[in-house]
Amino acid sequence: MTSLSICNVGKQYQKGATTLENINLEIRSGEFLILVGPSGCGKSTLMNMIAGLESVSSGQILLNQQDITHAAPSQRDIAMVFQSYALYPNMNVYDNIAFGLQIRKWPKDEIDAEVQRVAKLLQIDHLLKRKPAQLSGGQQQRVAMGRALARRPKVYLFDEPLSNLDAKLRVEMRTEVKKLHQRLGTTIVYVTHDQIEAMTLADRIAVMKDGVIQQLGTPQEIYQQPNNLFVASFIGSPAMNFIPVTVQHTAQGRFVELKDQSGTCLQLALPAGLAVKTDQQLVLGLRPEAFSEVQPHKLSQAQVQQGEFLVEMTEPTGPDTLTLLRINGAEVTARVAPQANPQAGAKLPLMLDASQALFFDPVSGERLRALAQPAAA
Template identity: 60%
Template structure:
């Protein structure tokens, strides 16, 4: 297990004025599973490539176990990378693919055979060792690519969108396998994905990138419950958080704000006390689907709960719940409804707003307004 430090990593490509990476600072603890997440073009794969040594950095330092490896050749970094394309040698068997890196390093044949058997058993691919990549499914090829990396026993593992070529069911299965593998081996992993569900389920910590800048670094719970800004809040979560512009007013029991539906009906929502100093100001209310549900008796006594009727515009049954769409203050808002509490599009439904975990953003800076 190894510790990795990214210190002020900058990357500029010749002929391109704007930096691709703009001073990334991340400390990755030994044995940690860190996921780099963000939209296409945000710099996450570039950052991974700089760690591997496939791309040079313009400024900053990459420090592995106290040693600056920024200018080292990739082969000297003792880092293994699993690519999106798997990059298996088509003319070699699974056994030969896994053993290739070990042969290059000059290990004795007995040691290589023992290591291949260990990895194949770990990944449950022992029965595939004599097959060629063309005879394997996508999921099996992915396991072989992981096996080749695991056989080297490197200090750090890098994964570059390893599941993006798999179908939805297989992605879920492989996600579980990677999670189990990390729990068994306790290895240090840096993993790139644009899939925020993958990030939430796999990571110890998530680094959210946008336009080459680190927007937030935290546990999945921190990033989901207390997003640093509007971008992070909108990127993490499915369906995404809804952003409703409201004006903070002074109510009898504390701050409040009015929301109005497309049908003209309105509801006064209670706001947390830390917004008392923003009375008269506009803020953006960030609310996730699970905070708007069917009425629940056990929550009704809280000051930060309100119930009102609004017209349901669309319903999307998912099995465990129904995602319903309403409009508040001219903004589309998703609600998460229990399928045992049926709602029908085009009709009015009683909805409960649980404001305890709702977050608020400054419309000018787009930063989350923190409790004080």
């Protein structure tokens, strides 16, 4: 069992300039935790502090309840794989993997067994005599991983390990990393820019911006219940649609209107318990899949309605055709089956499933949550 606790950790490279602010993360034993966020938000800084390569300005880092905040990297039992592999160019693959064990003065036969084990696991056992320059990017990446695995540390840190690979290899390695984690069950903290990598690999995702964690949750939580507009826009491809709406009120209740340029207008009832006033401006968040071709068997569902929308443009991706609409002046992407044959300039019957509709405060960016309703008397 290995637990890693980041408690109120802060980092200032220079006085007065805060790079990381009060980071709190409780990483569970065996967990695959992913850090995502835009360039410069502090992901590598946090990883380097966990590894001991960068000093901690405030707060504590605990490994199995032991304070390692100021421990030397070699005393931490944590292995890091860098974006740039950092292989020793003059050593062959075998020695690159063996190096960390030689430094730790492992007996020769044990080192040999360990290198063979790791090389087999990563399917690089036929490459052991080659130098890094004689390997493809994906193979170098495996060697870098092998070097970390051979140490059998308590925690692995991966800082964008796949970002140098081409798209196809990246997807393959993503699957490999996932299998590896399932097989070994070790604790992993993994940085990526790629939100698909984040969604597919993580047990939990921490979304960072400007040195602050915006949300920590399972991929589903982050995708379906983002805390704010930043998280909502960062995760999901194509991105969530944001539509400006105004709260209206009739005897039937509160609703917002969605109008396109052809005059189509749908009314969306607001969730009960949402603390908003009539005439208040909100941002409605709808994932592209909330709009789809009409599927008659779904039309009876409470939150589902249909309308004919004017198509501005289409972007076929293969399995779906992304169909651009304009609603309340905002560009909106719908995810439509290619068979529906959307055509730019023509109207297309579409179905809107508003069961996943989210509402945000346009000023603070925070998601508005429905307050619990008092139980019916």
